[in-house]
Amino acid sequence: xxxxxxxxxxxxxxxxxxxxxxxxxxxxxxxxxxxxxxxxxxxxxxxxxxxxxxxxxxxxxxxxxxxxxxxxxxxxxxxxxxxxxxxxxxxxxxxxxxxxxxxxxxxxxxxxxxxxxxxxxxxxxxxxxxxxxxxxxxxxxxxxxxxxxxxxxxxxxxxxxxxxxxxxxxxxxxxxxxxxxxxxxxxxxxxxxxxxxxxxxxxxxxxxxxxxxxxxxxxxxxxxxxxxxxxxxxxxxxxxxxxx
Numbered sequence: 186x187x188x189x190x191x192x193x194x195x196x197x198x199x200x201x202x203x204x205x206x207x208x209x210x211x212x213x214x215x216x217x218x219x220x221x222x223x224x225x226x227x228x229x230x231x232x233x234x235x236x237x238x239x240x241x242x243x244x245x246x247x248x249x250x251x252x253x254x255x256x257x258x259x260x261x262x263x264x265x266x267x268x269x270x271x272x273x274x275x276x277x278x279x280x281x282x283x284x285x286x287x288x289x290x291x292x293x294x295x296x297x298x299x300x301x302x303x304x305x306x307x308x309x310x311x312x313x314x315x316x317x318x319x320x321x322x323x324x325x326x327x328x329x330x331x332x333x334x335x336x337x338x339x340x341x342x343x344x345x346x347x348x349x350x351x352x353x354x355x356x357x358x359x360x361x362x363x364x365x366x367x368x369x370x371x372x373x374x375x376x377x378x379x380x381x382x383x384x385x386x387x388x389x390x391x392x393x394x395x396x397x398x399x400x401x402x403x404x405x406x407x408x409x410x411x412x413x414x415x416x417x418x419x420x421x422x423x424x425x426x427x428x429x
Contacts, residue, residue, distance in 0.1 A: 257363075260363055260425045263334055264389065265428075266333065267329065270299050274298055282303055283374055284374050286400065288400060289367060291371065291372075292369070293359060295370040296359060299329045300324070301320075301328060302320075304319075310375075323351045331349075334360055337358070338358055339359060362425075363389075369389070370385065370387050371398075380404050381404055386402075386427075388424050390423075396424070397420045398421065
């Protein structure tokens with residue numbers, strides 16, 4: 186039977202000393218990883234701009250439509266208020282206020298009439314302004330509260346509803362619709378005027394601000410008026426008439 190004899194110089198502790206303990210292996214140190222630079226291509230940018238433009242157009246169209254709808258509702262209410270005041274004027278003076286030679290002058294006559302500053306003479310053949318001696322210091326009795334409407338002084342069109350003097354005839358004042366245009370008023374111009382309508386015609390020219398009705402209109406709505414155009418575009422289709 187044989188046995189193994191370790192060499193005389195062998196020592197387990199020496200073997201351990203000769204084999205130092207090794208920790209986990211570490212690779213070479215690396216700095217923070219750089220992410221690749223990202224950006225939009227030209228096509229992507231154009232697509233984004235196109236989407237923004239489409240959304241803006243939709244939003245503008247909706248808001249514009251809402252404003253026009255609200256404006257039309259307001260105009261109809263104001264036209265009804267003015268019509269009622271004109272009926273009151275007729276009950277007092279036996280006729281509606283006569284119109285003038287042009288559109289703005291007729292609108293001014295309408296304003297003065299509704300505030301009580303117009304009258305017919307005793308014979309009913311002259312339609313004139315009242316003298317200050319014919320009214321009180323507070324002014325004449327008005328047929329309408331113009332404070333509920335919007336009006337301008339054409340001498341200072343940027344100022345709405347300027348203060349009125351009760352002791353002076355208002356000059357160059359016009360009632361305006363929600364789009365800033367004077368309300369149109371048509372009626373006979375004198376006792377023998379060529380007017381074929383049984384009453385007055387009162388309307389707003391609408392959001393487009395265009396009107397093709399002639400000053401010498403006889404008050405009868407014709408297909409020619411409805412088909413009037415400006416560079417091919419109809420101009421009277423959006424008119425808003427009292428009583429509609």
